[in-house]
Amino acid sequence: MSLQFELKSAFSVKISWDSFDDSDAYTVQWTQSSVQKETTISTSAIPLVNLEPDTSYGVRVTSASSNTVLSDGFQTWSLEDPHLENLYASVQLEDGTYDATQFDKSVHDVFLMYFNDIVQNGDTIYASVILKGAPKNIETRAVIEGSTTDVVGDQNLFLPFSKDSGSAQIGTLSNSVPIDDAEATGVSDVAVAQDLDGDVELLYTPESDTFTIGNNVYGVGDKFNLFGKMVTVADGSIVLVFEDTVAKVYPFNTSTASNVLGTLGSQFAKTFTCSVINVVGSKTTGVSGNTYSSSWVYDTETDTIAEATRIVHTIDEDSANGTISIGVRHTDANSNTFIEPVVACASGSTTISAQDDSDNTVSTTIDPTGISFDTDDACIYFGAAQKFRIIFRDGTPSTLAIESYDADTGTYMTRSEFSDAT
Numbered sequence: 001m002s003l004q005f006e007l008k009s010a011f012s013v014k015i016s017w018d019s020f021d022d023s024d025a026y027t028v029q030w031t032q033s034s035v036q037k038e039t040t041i042s043t044s045a046i047p048l049v050n051l052e053p054d055t056s057y058g059v060r061v062t063s064a065s066s067n068t069v070l071s072d073g074f075q076t077w078s079l080e081d082p083h084l085e086n087l088y089a090s091v092q093l094e095d096g097t098y099d100a101t102q103f104d105k106s107v108h109d110v111f112l113m114y115f116n117d118i119v120q121n122g123d124t125i126y127a128s129v130i131l132k133g134a135p136k137n138i139e140t141r142a143v144i145e146g147s148t149t150d151v152v153g154d155q156n157l158f159l160p161f162s163k164d165s166g167s168a169q170i171g172t173l174s175n176s177v178p179i180d181d182a183e184a185t186g187v188s189d190v191a192v193a194q195d196l197d198g199d200v201e202l203l204y205t206p207e208s209d210t211f212t213i214g215n216n217v218y219g220v221g222d223k224f225n226l227f228g229k230m231v232t233v234a235d236g237s238i239v240l241v242f243e244d245t246v247a248k249v250y251p252f253n254t255s256t257a258s259n260v261l262g263t264l265g266s267q268f269a270k271t272f273t274c275s276v277i278n279v280v281g282s283k284t285t286g287v288s289g290n291t292y293s294s295s296w297v298y299d300t301e302t303d304t305i306a307e308a309t310r311i312v313h314t315i316d317e318d319s320a321n322g323t324i325s326i327g328v329r330h331t332d333a334n335s336n337t338f339i340e341p342v343v344a345c346a347s348g349s350t351t352i353s354a355q356d357d358s359d360n361t362v363s364t365t366i367d368p369t370g371i372s373f374d375t376d377d378a379c380i381y382f383g384a385a386q387k388f389r390i391i392f393r394d395g396t397p398s399t400l401a402i403e404s405y406d407a408d409t410g411t412y413m414t415r416s417e418f419s420d421a422t
Helices: 084-090 105-113 181-185 254-261
Strands: 004-006 013-016 026-032 035-041 045-048 056-063 069-075 124-131 134-142 148-150 156-158 169-174 199-205 210-213 216-218 223-226 229-234 239-243 289-299 304-315 322-331 337-346 349-355 361-367 370-373 379-382 388-393 399-406 411-419
Touching: 013 056, 013 084, 084 105, 124 229, 124 239, 134 239, 304 337
Parallel strands: 134 156, 148 169
Antiparallel strands: 004 013, 013 045, 026 035, 026 056, 056 069, 124 134, 156 239, 169 199, 199 210, 210 216, 223 229, 229 239, 289 304, 304 322, 322 337, 337 349, 349 361, 361 370, 379 388, 388 399, 399 411
């Protein structure tokens, strides 16, 4: 019984051995960049990636059930003959997809440089990207340079563009799903440059790490509309992330909206099932408009009905921006009943509100600048039992304190404090 070293490249190898027991666990040890590394797995094979080219490695595998030890060594290929097709094959999963999230930055850059040589168009690749400021692992579909790739649904696209390529690169995207004329007119950017029912060509410039569609230039972090969907250019190789968040066009003649507001009567049904709901409200030019939907609960014993929740959708005077507010039923100390907004969202902020013991509304807002509170005594608590908190106190001077809960006294004790005193 011995170790087998397969799919060897300049940066990787796949190690396998005969299984001792189907339920066995194995500890795999190897030295990488003078650092002893170790991992425990439940299968009798493992890929090692991010290795150094033309370097000798020793590997030790220990069975948890029998303490049997297998050890052997191998040498990676040189950069002159890197066998990068083996690097790609070594991260193939059982379902035929590929896990490129294992690559560190240097290996990822090499992978991008030779992307068109080792990847098949349409391969499913899991990639690590920075999206909206946060690292994410997402599923993508590979696009090979010179190919025409059909955009299907919300599939994310892994483009073959590398800053180290030294020359311009081209990728072509197509859309097999027809887009209604009304919807196409609501799609900016690409609608001007290309026929949305035809092909869209992406021309990549490595010097600027950007690509061009028609007359528009896009880079990491940019957003644009393509084939009726919002696309974000994610960092970590150029990956197009598709989201069905583009504002839709009302799918019927405007006369139907007029009838909804005017002549059509009310309809009642016990159960109503559909795939799309369109709620229509009214506005006039220069004035904001809104629609709302309410949920009601009927008390069969008292023959009364109460509004439990309400969702209000608002569009501004110019029909440029929308907001949504979610409200819940609240009865105050004086038995007055309100629908209190608890969540209000705009494209640039989200506000979460709650009622205190005196029925005052206290709100927290999250926007691109951070998190803010509309009171001078709000806290941020840590731990399920709220054992620590950070609290601001307005005054002369104002202070910011880190406090811990004292179970003996039932109060918070100041552990560290800062003030705005000069």
